[in-house]
Amino acid sequence: xxxxxxxxxxxxxxxxxxxxxxxxxxxxxxxxxxxxxxxxxxxxxxxxxxxxxxxxxxxxxxxxxxxxxxxxxxxxxxxxxxxxxxxxxxxxxxxxxxxxxxxxxxxxxxxxxxxxxxxxxxxxxxxxxxxxxxxxxxxxxxxxxxxxxxxxxxxxxxxxxxxxxxxxxxxxxxxxxxxxxxxxxxxxxxxxxxxxxxxxxxxxxxxxxxxxxxxxxxxxxxxxxxxxxxxxxxxxxxxxxxxxxxxxxxxxxxxxxxxxxxxxxxxxxxxxxxxxxxxxxxxxxxxxxxxxxxxxxxxxxxxxxxxxxxxxxxxxxxxxxxxxxxxxxxxxxxxxxxxxxxxxxxxxxxxxxxxxxxxxxxxxxxxxxxxxxxxxxxxxxxxxxxxxxxxxxxxxxxxxxxxxxxxxxxxxxxxxxxxxxxxxxxxxxxxxxxxxxxxxxxxxxxxxxxxxxxxxxxxxxxxxxxxxxxxxxxxxxxxx
Amino acid sequence: xxxxxxxxxxxxxxxxxxxxxxxxxxxxxxxxxxxxxxxxxxxxxxxxxxxxxxxxxxxxxxxxxxxxxxxxxxxxxxxxxxxxxxxxxxxxxxxxxxxxxxxxxxxxxxxxxxxxxxxxxxxxxxxxxxxxxxxxxxxxxxxxxxxxxxxxxxxxxxxxxxxxxxxxxxxxxxxxxxxxxxxxxxxxxxxxxxxxxxxxxxxxxxxxxxxxxxxxxxxxxxxxxxxxxxxxxxxxxxxxxxxxxxxxxxxxxxxxxxxxxxxxxxxxxxxxxxxxxxxxxxxxxxxxxxxxxxxxxxxxxxxxxxxxxxxxxxxxxxxxxxxxxxxxxxxxxxxxxxxxxxxxxxxxxxxxxxxxxxxxxxxxxxxxxxxxxxxxxxxxxxxxxxxxxxxxxxxxxxxxxxxx
Numbered sequence: 109x110x111x112x113x114x115x116x117x118x119x120x121x122x123x124x125x126x127x128x129x130x131x132x133x134x135x136x137x138x139x140x141x142x143x144x145x146x147x148x149x150x151x152x153x154x155x156x157x158x159x160x161x162x163x164x165x166x167x168x169x170x171x172x173x174x175x176x177x178x179x180x181x182x183x184x185x186x187x188x189x190x191x192x193x194x195x196x197x198x199x200x201x202x203x204x205x206x207x208x209x210x211x212x213x214x215x216x217x218x219x220x221x222x223x224x225x226x227x228x229x230x231x232x233x234x235x236x237x238x239x240x241x242x243x244x245x246x247x248x249x250x251x252x253x254x255x256x257x258x259x260x261x262x263x264x265x266x267x268x269x270x271x272x273x274x275x276x277x278x279x280x281x282x283x284x285x286x287x288x289x290x291x292x293x294x295x296x297x298x299x300x301x302x303x304x305x306x307x308x309x310x311x312x313x314x315x316x317x318x319x320x321x322x323x324x325x326x327x328x329x330x331x332x333x334x335x336x337x338x339x340x341x342x343x344x345x346x347x348x349x350x351x352x353x354x355x356x357x358x359x360x361x362x363x364x365x366x367x368x369x370x371x372x373x374x375x376x377x378x379x380x381x382x383x384x385x386x387x388x389x390x391x392x393x394x395x396x397x398x399x400x401x402x403x404x405x406x407x408x409x410x411x412x413x414x415x416x417x418x419x420x421x422x423x424x425x426x427x428x429x430x431x432x433x434x435x436x437x438x439x440x441x442x443x444x445x446x447x448x449x450x451x452x453x454x455x456x457x458x459x460x461x462x463x464x465x466x467x468x469x470x471x472x473x474x475x476x477x478x479x480x481x482x483x484x485x486x487x488x489x490x491x492x493x494x495x496x497x498x499x500x501x502x503x504x505x506x507x508x509x510x511x512x513x514x515x516x517x518x519x520x521x522x523x524x525x526x527x528x529x530x531x532x533x534x535x536x537x538x539x540x541x542x543x544x545x546x547x548x549x550x551x552x553x554x555x556x557x558x559x560x561x562x563x564x565x566x567x568x569x570x571x572x573x574x575x576x577x578x579x580x581x582x583x584x585x586x587x588x
Numbered sequence: 589x590x591x592x593x594x595x596x597x598x599x600x601x602x603x604x605x606x607x608x609x610x611x612x613x614x615x616x617x618x619x620x621x622x623x624x625x626x627x628x629x630x631x632x633x634x635x636x637x638x639x640x641x642x643x644x645x646x647x648x649x650x651x652x653x654x655x656x657x658x659x660x661x662x663x664x665x666x667x668x669x670x671x672x673x674x675x676x677x678x679x680x681x682x683x684x685x686x687x688x689x690x691x692x693x694x695x696x697x698x699x700x701x702x703x704x705x706x707x708x709x710x711x712x713x714x715x716x717x718x719x720x721x722x723x724x725x726x727x728x729x730x731x732x733x734x735x736x737x738x739x740x741x742x743x744x745x746x747x748x749x750x751x752x753x754x755x756x757x758x759x760x761x762x763x764x765x766x767x768x769x770x771x772x773x774x775x776x777x778x779x780x781x782x783x784x785x786x787x788x789x790x791x792x793x794x795x796x797x798x799x800x801x802x803x804x805x806x807x808x809x810x811x812x813x814x815x816x817x818x819x820x821x822x823x824x825x826x827x828x829x830x831x832x833x834x835x836x837x838x839x840x841x842x843x844x845x846x847x848x849x850x851x852x853x854x855x856x857x858x859x860x861x862x863x864x865x866x867x868x869x870x871x872x873x874x875x876x877x878x879x880x881x882x883x884x885x886x887x888x889x890x891x892x893x894x895x896x897x898x899x900x901x902x903x904x905x906x907x908x909x910x911x912x913x914x915x916x917x918x919x920x921x922x923x924x925x926x927x928x929x930x931x932x933x934x935x936x937x938x939x940x941x942x943x944x945x946x947x948x949x950x951x952x953x954x955x956x957x958x959x960x961x962x963x964x965x966x967x968x969x970x971x972x973x974x975x976x977x978x979x980x981x982x983x984x985x986x987x988x989x990x991x992x
Contacts, residue, residue, distance in 0.1 A: 221932055297777060
């Protein structure tokens with residue numbers, strides 16, 4: 109028994125070491141890629157791209173469910189995006205509030221019979237409306253089906269552009285975000301089949317008429333920790349995976365896809381819990397099965413701002429759902445593992461997700477239990493344990509500070525000294541007890557999935573109006 | 589010699605972890621120190637830069653007119669780069685008179701020449717940067733250096749040079765791109781190449797024709813697409829030759845170019861192209877036919893509503909809706925087609941053009957049978973063809989068109 113516990117503790121150590129080394133490697137790759145990207149940006153004149161006669165049209169798909177508070181502001185901002193060939197398709201997904209009526213009034217919608225070919229499956233459409241204020245706006249009113257995927261599928265059926273960009277109705281896009289995310293597509297349209305942009309945390313920032321007026325860090329600890337997480341995930345993780353053409357997630361809040369390909373794979377899976385991850389996994393599978401030469405790009409400068417949970421309960425639900433989504437995608441795609449046909453996706457990306465993402469809560473919590481047991485049996489080397497904790501803590505902090513440094517070196521959205529100081533301090537604070545709680549939430553997610561509990565639990569959202577703090581004062585109110 | 593694992597084990601976890609802890613603490617401290625130093629430096633740098641910009645702004649006219657000797661700032665790298673950035677920003681939004689003054693300044697001060705030199709002699713991202721700056725000046729003397737950039741080994745540099753030449757938007761730049769494509773083939777992605785060619789060939793599209801005759805298939809495809817975009821009435825007869833070309837891109841270009849010819853001359857060829865096997869050829873043909881708004885095009889446009897491609901259907905419908913005074917007979921024809929998708933396309937175009945009300949009025953004012961009118965109104969209201977279609981009344985215009 110003692111031998112077994114000793115073995116388990118050492119295994120946990122090597123697991124941590126491998127996980128952190130993998131992230132360290134990604135950090136190095138991300139630094140290199142970002143440096144190259146910044147140089148590349150110096151030679152990209154966005155106005156040249158905008159004036160280019162060959163800019164392909166893009167359909168923005170905006171699923172909206174009970175968004176009466178923010179839909180008009182969101183749509184005005186989307187219509188104001190800096191992109192020459194734009195079509196905006198709002199999918200009113202069975203809203204029970206006045207979302208449709210408010211849009212009808214504000215944008216003078218009239219019922220039309222726009223071309224709607226039910227190529228991918230979605231719930232029945234009740235009506236199609238085009239705006240008299242701006243002809244680029246089309247609204248689909250459909251019966252609710254309880255999933256964002258279903259709403260996006262309806263939008264796909266109506267989209268008339270070669271590229272679709274899925275945007276959350278409650279997110280805020282920067283004015284040139286679409287132009288920026290299309291840069292890799294325009295540079296290599298034959299290979300680039302999808303591109304994802306960076307999603308940043310909106311909480312705490314000042315918003316005016318639905319646009320970011322001043323970027324500030326949120327006040328609540330739980331929100332700041334999420335900022336560090338988002339920086340780590342996007343500026344390090346996605347940047348590095350995309351460098352090796354192994355990007356497995358294009359965020360559902362902001363991503364561009366080739367319309368024909370998304371239709372070819374049957375659109376979004378309606379029952380998927382993480383529909384964005386599921387779509388990208390199926391795209392990889394489809395393209396690799398067809399021996400296609402393709403790339404899924406990540407562009408770190410087009411920014412989409414989104415609100416993150418500001419209370420523990422909502423955060424726990426979100427993280428449990430993400431974990432369920434992970435399993436929901438990895439399990440059906442397990443046949444892609446270690447198959448030569450799926451190349452680095454099968455040999456690197458998917459195994460990484462299995463070992464260091466999906467199984468992480470199981471391994472870590474089992475590890476904690478084995479450490480406790482070893483302590484109870486008197487088989488624990490306290491010196492080793494202390495050193496292990498210090499090492500794990502220090503290493504993880506290097507990664508987190510590395511992501512803040514990456515932000516500092518590249519896009520530098522947080523200009524205020526206090527914000528950076530707080531970000532750095534949370535790099536030290538996030539490991540206790542947030543990390544342990546996070547593991548428990550993720551474990552709960554796995555358990556819920558295995559029990560067949562797929563219920564969507566609503567997240568408490570403050571909405572843009574609440575995040576929108578003092579519009580005239582110098583400092584914003586906290587999001588919470 | 590023991591394995592790496594043996595060595596690892598001999599180290600003992602405690603010793604190893606101790607070293608690792610020291611390493612990560614040092615790494616944390618270094619990262620923090622770097623952030624701190626960089627912030628401080630940037631704060632100083634930008635304050636300094638802002639102050640310099642303000643000072644330059646205050647002496648702007650003296651600077652541009654050359655009153656301040658060029659030698660006073662030209663040799664100081666940071667000063668030169670700042671002035672160049674400010675001048676180029678101003679140049680991009682300037683009126684023609686101011687543009688000429690700024691270009692004269694850039695030439696006289698040697699900024700253009702410096703960039704040409706850098707574009708020729710530097711490599712990697714420095715060349716890249718020089719090419720972009722050179723393109724921003726739009727100085728014709730930079731075309732040669734940009735063209736040399738097309739032959740760089742690095743694909744990003746080639747793209748920068750290509751975009752730069754596109755920015756020049758003149759036939760000389762087109763010539764350089766076309767000559768390079770002839771030599772090197774397709775070594776850049778198609779979209780930027782097409783964009784650059786469209787921008788540079790717009791003034792003199794005939795530059796494309798000699799290259800179209802001897803280029804390889806992939807290059808011909810690109811050139812064909814470009815030709816389709818930039819075709820002018822001057823090329824009309826030349827384009828007709830491409831109507832039966834093997835390449836769909838060239839047939840599409842012909843379809844587009846034919847829209848500049850006389851309707852009676854073009855409709856016959858376009859009606860053939862409207863039956864092409866490739867959808868975008870049919871699309872181009874429909875757009876051209878719709879543009880004529882001529883009765884001879886009507887039957888082909890009506891038939892276009894049954895096309896398998898939704899974009900072709902939509903363009904055909906848009907073409908039909910442009911016959912504003914003949915909407916009723918056209919609608920009867922559309923209903924007679926018994927094609928649900930075609931009907932949808934027509935109604936979409938009708939609604940987008942805001943002509944639904946006038947069609948309703950035309951049906952109500954018609955003196956023929958009430959039942960037929962009711963059926964048509966029902967189809968218009970429900971967009972559903974489940975009811976048997978009324979026998980279309982032969983309209984003189986449509987009949988004449990069909991006979992022709």
